[in-house]
Amino acid sequence: MNVFIELINNKILIIAVIGWFVAQVLKTIIHLIFTKQFVPERLVGSGGMPSSHSATVCAMTTAVAMEYGVGGFEFAITIILAIIVMHDARGVRRETGIQAEIINDIVEIFTKMGHKEMSAHEKLKEFVGHTPLQVLVGGILGVIIALITYNFL
Numbered sequence: 604m605n606v607f608i609e610l611i612n613n614k615i616l617i618i619a620v621i622g623w624f625v626a627q628v629l630k631t632i633i634h635l636i637f638t639k640q641f642v643p644e645r646l647v648g649s650g651g652m653p654s655s656h657s658a659t660v661c662a663m664t665t666a667v668a669m670e671y672g673v674g675g676f677e678f679a680i681t682i683i684l685a686i687i688v689m690h691d692a693r694g695v696r697r698e699t700g701i702q703a704e705i706i707n708d709i710v711e712i713f714t715k716m717g718h719k720e721m722s723a724h725e726k727l728k729e730f731v732g733h734t735p736l737q738v739l740v741g742g743i744l745g746v747i748i749a750l751i752t753y754n755f756l
Contacts (some may be wrong), residue, residue, distance in 0.1 A: 614756045615666045621752055622662025622745040626655035629744070641739030654733040656692045660685035664680030669753050685742075691740045 610616060633652050645651060664681040671677045687712040733741070 611627050614753070615663060615670060617756055618666040618749050619663035622748045623655050624723040625748055626658035626741055626744055629653060630655060643740055650732060652733075652737045652740060653744050654689070654692050654737045656737045656749065657685075657689050657733070657741030658745035660688045660743040660751045661671050663745075665746045665749035666753055669749065689738050689742060692733045692741075693735050694732070699732060 627646050630651040631642070634645045635641050649656075660681070662684045664678070667677050667681045729752060
């Protein structure tokens, strides 16, 4: 029980979770506005605007900077983690999403041509990574969330 109390009192963790949650809700709302469809998977899924990965790590890094300063190992760990996560979100994971989209299109074409062995049982996920803008907006959102919520926790 003591571990649970420590977790819910961990300001850095709570701020990071709030960053993730706000980004996921915004992502769902933005997707709804542009597609006119509510897709519940957007509440927990990857990809889209803004990047919840970026919002999470930037909220955490900002909270760590506010709590411990930028001179300690805590900030060093979180800033390196943030750089890796954000680079991966717009790099490797973005490319994976583009490849999934192309593969899904190829399977659909072959299926329409009557190639039953190519029928798509389940489409590959196309919302995997982020554009640089989505990563940037997620990062800015995370910083803003940390700056707003830090003194309330």
